[in-house]
Amino acid sequence: MHDYTIDEAAERTGLSKHTLRYYERERLLPPIAKASSGHRRYTDDDIGWVKFLQLLRATGMPIREAKEFVTLTWAGDHTIPQRVEVLTGYRAALVERMAQDVEHLEALNRKIGFYEDVLVAQDATPERVTGERAAVG
Known part of the structure; x- marks a missing residue:
């Protein structure tokens, strides 16, 4: 498992450092670990979360709804039916746009x-x- 500085995470995701900090501040990402120096250290899992958020945003999902989706995800497997419903709705809208x-x-x-x-x-x-x-x- 690798860990990445915020610069490396920004490069891997194509997002700015500002956006990564914003996602963290808005609790769209799990808590990001920090090195003894206090600098953020992103894991492969964190990068995966960021990329999934990028996917959600690319479907047209607003930040507010992405936050709700993340909250559902972190609440546990009992929310899977709700998550499927949300994603199905965005899939239908995407198919229509296509x-x-x-x-x-x-x-x-x-x-x-x-x-x-x-x-x-x-x-x-x-x-x-x-x-x-x-x-x-």
């Missing part, structure tokens, strides 16, 4: 295709062909 993103991507692809067709048609106009021949000849 479907919308696919629709948006398809619309953009159609528009790009339209514009590319216009550009191809412009290149094939008689004025272009005559101008090209004059330049080549």
